[in-house]
Amino acid sequence: MSLSTIWVHAEAQEGKVLTVTLELVSKARELAGNVEAFYAGDDADAIAGTLGAHGVTKLYTTGGLDGKLPGPALAAALAAQIEGGNAPDMIMFGTTYDGRDVAGRLSVKLDRPVLTNCTDIGVDGDTVTVTEPIFGGTTIVDTAFRCDPPHIGLFRPKSFEPSESGGGAAEVVPIEVPDLGATGAAKLVNRHIEERQGPKLDEADIVVAGGRGLGESGKFEMIEELAKLLKAAPGASRAIVDAGWVPYAYQVGQTGKVVKPTVYIAAGISGATQHLVGMKGSKNIIAINKDEEAPIFGVADLGIVGDVHKVLPALLEELRKRVG
Amino acid sequence: MRAMHVVVCVKQIPDPATPGELDPTTKTLKREGKLILDESDAYGVEMALQLVDAAGGGEVTLVSMAPNSEVSGLRTALAMGAAKAILVSDDSLAGADALTTAKVLAAAIKRAEPDLVMAATESTDGYTGTVPEQIAELLGLPSVTFASHVEVRDGTLSVRRQTEAGYDEVECPLPALVSVTAGVVEPRYPSFKGIMAAKSKPVEELTVADLGLDAGQLDPRQEIVEVAPAEERKAGEIIHDEGDAHLKVVEYLEKLKVL
Numbered sequence: 001m002s003l004s005t006i007w008v009h010a011e012a013q014e015g016k017v018l019t020v021t022l023e024l025v026s027k028a029r030e031l032a033g034n035v036e037a038f039y040a041g042d043d044a045d046a047i048a049g050t051l052g053a054h055g056v057t058k059l060y061t062t063g064g065l066d067g068k069l070p071g072p073a074l075a076a077a078l079a080a081q082i083e084g085g086n087a088p089d090m091i092m093f094g095t096t097y098d099g100r101d102v103a104g105r106l107s108v109k110l111d112r113p114v115l116t117n118c119t120d121i122g123v124d125g126d127t128v129t130v131t132e133p134i135f136g137g138t139t140i141v142d143t144a145f146r147c148d149p150p151h152i153g154l155f156r157p158k159s160f161e162p163s164e165s166g167g168g169a170a171e172v173v174p175i176e177v178p179d180l181g182a183t184g185a186a187k188l189v190n191r192h193i194e195e196r197q198g199p200k201l202d203e204a205d206i207v208v209a210g211g212r213g214l215g216e217s218g219k220f221e222m223i224e225e226l227a228k229l230l231k232a233a234p235g236a237s238r239a240i241v242d243a244g245w246v247p248y249a250y251q252v253g254q255t256g257k258v259v260k261p262t263v264y265i266a267a268g269i270s271g272a273t274q275h276l277v278g279m280k281g282s283k284n285i286i287a288i289n290k291d292e293e294a295p296i297f298g299v300a301d302l303g304i305v306g307d308v309h310k311v312l313p314a315l316l317e318e319l320r321k322r323v324g
Numbered sequence: 325m326r327a328m329h330v331v332v333c334v335k336q337i338p339d340p341a342t343p344g345e346l347d348p349t350t351k352t353l354k355r356e357g358k359l360i361l362d363e364s365d366a367y368g369v370e371m372a373l374q375l376v377d378a379a380g381g382g383e384v385t386l387v388s389m390a391p392n393s394e395v396s397g398l399r400t401a402l403a404m405g406a407a408k409a410i411l412v413s414d415d416s417l418a419g420a421d422a423l424t425t426a427k428v429l430a431a432a433i434k435r436a437e438p439d440l441v442m443a444a445t446e447s448t449d450g451y452t453g454t455v456p457e458q459i460a461e462l463l464g465l466p467s468v469t470f471a472s473h474v475e476v477r478d479g480t481l482s483v484r485r486q487t488e489a490g491y492d493e494v495e496c497p498l499p500a501l502v503s504v505t506a507g508v509v510e511p512r513y514p515s516f517k518g519i520m521a522a523k524s525k526p527v528e529e530l531t532v533a534d535l536g537l538d539a540g541q542l543d544p545r546q547e548i549v550e551v552a553p554a555e556e557r558k559a560g561e562i563i564h565d566e567g568d569a570h571l572k573v574v575e576y577l578e579k580l581k582v583l
């Protein structure tokens with residue numbers, strides 16, 4: 001451990017710090033003597049406590065962005081800090097929509113590479129190395145930064161365990177957003193929140209996911225009901241998200257959510273590598289597929305070779321009796 | 325109504341159906357043999373064609389960086405209806421990282437002076453997912469990433485941008501960059517006529533020197549130091565449903581104490 005300062009991109013929803021932020025902060029604490037965070041939003045004070053409890057000493061904030069998108073604004077604000085001499089050794093982002101935007105813009109401003117899809121990070125002397133799964137998670141590569149710090153990395157959610165350090169609230173430090181010129185011209189005019197009941201997909205203890213094997217959009221109701229009976233979150237393969245059966249927020253996999261529940265039930269999902277990379281960290285996996293050769297069986301603890309249109313209705317019937 | 329000139333960044337990749345491979349010496353992605361149009365880019369091409377149509381004039385120009393003067397993927401997009409292509413092919417770009425790729429694409433895009441630049445949110449083979457935003461910053465453009473719906477009204481973009489909780493409505497003046505998700509539109513299949521026409525559409529081929537970029541600016545500053553197969557998860561019990569498999573599931577859930 002030889003880094004002195006790491007910065008972490010802090011994100012929050014309705015005043016609650018995202019889990020991925022806490023995961024990164026907790027990992028950063030192992031690698032550097034000082035962990036600081038940066039945030040675009042008008043409620044930095046509300047999140048300074050949680051961040052401090054996880055080890056953040058300072059929280060830089062641009063304040064609310066008045067409809068500007070975080071990508072250009074936060075990148076410009078950070079670049080100005082760094083040019084002014086306030087520079088960390090490493091800047092960590094979660095793989096989120098805004099995280100990717102800020103990291104991409106910042107990499108150009110600092111003329112530094114950004115390494116993405118990282119699931120681990122190690123420090124050896126001056127060398128910072130990150131780990132990324134490639135080819136849909138079948139091969140793991142370690143990549144070292146070969147340039148001067150600060151290094152920039154985007155990390156997949158669920159790569160690290162969040163843990164508290166018992167620190168007091170982080171000190172909130174306002175930072176300026178320089179004039180963005182044309183890059184700041186995009187304006188947020190409205191937010192749409194899709195209502196979802198039950199636990200969040202990436203936090204649920206049980207996930208019940210459906211795929212193209214359900215046959216038609218209406219059959220996803222079986223997945224929804226099963227999820228409800230098990231107090232689980234419903235999830236989906238990309239095939240049925242692309243087909244418009246369910247919203248994107250349901251997608252599990254490389255380009256969707258990474259989930260690691262106690263139980264993952266995959267019904268009518270083939271188990272493409274891009275799907276597996278999002279769920280094979282689950283503690284227990286149950287798969288239902290009519291094709292004995294489906295790759296999903298290669299990772300299942302309990303594999304059922306059968307028709308979802310027979311197994312799921314029978315399972316629902318049985319659970320209704322028990323849970324009612 | 326004013327004409328819309330749209331540049332779509334497209335990647336030509338090895339067929340995703342064949343597993344990827346790293347070159348054992350350079351540890352970079354092998355991109356030999358025939359390359360095809362990355363399916364993720366078909367959405368941007370289609371979206372661009374529809375926006376040009378809606379504007380009542382203009383055209384779609386493709387910009388791609390690929391080894392060995394590869395054009396087969398470009399021909400697919402030209403067959404869909406793009407007017408022309410700019411291809412940057414240069415041996416010095418083998419193993420280029422995301423920032424280098426963005427610098428090269430940005431320099432090529434500048435030549436086309438588009439009203440709008442489109443890209444996929446990430447490529448299918450490398451999926452670093454930062455190139456569009458890097459291009460926007462290099463060109464000094466505003467951007468809207470992860471677009472699931474795109475319209476242009478009176479020279480202003482109106483975009484739905486995916487978020488964790490749903491989507492944001494974002495408005496943005498042109499010129500700008502937009503990255504689109506799969507499903508933003510349904511890509512058309514090239515018609516026979518389109519395929520024939522594509523054969524004679526212009527593809528301008530450029531080197532790094534033609535773009536006025538200095539090779540020193542493009543050196544990779546990261547190095548793959550280790551490659552290993554991912555840990556395999558072991559398969560467990562497999563049963564064939566004889567009408568009672570659901571009871572097995574219930575039993576299993578009870579054993580885990582989640583029921």
Ligand SMILES: Cc1cc2nc3c(=O)[nH]c(=O)nc-3n(C[C@H](O)[C@H](O)[C@H](O)COP(=O)(O)OP(=O)(O)OC[C@H]3O[C@@H](n4cnc5c(N)ncnc54)[C@H](O)[C@@H]3O)c2cc1C
Nearest residue numbers: 211212213237238239253254255256268269270275290308
């Ligand atoms: C860049 C990239 C990123 C991607 N990201 C993701 C991602 O994040 N998440 C993701 O899921 N995918 C992703 N994919 C897509 C992935 O490659 C697969 O296409 C997708 O996961 C397939 O979904 P599926 O299993 O529902 O459909 P299919 O592969 O069509 O499988 C359907 C399965 O249902 C079974 N079946 C059919 N009928 C029945 C029945 N009556 N009863 C039981 N079983 C039945 C079939 O045997 C089959 O195995 C990505 C692909 C690319 C190229």
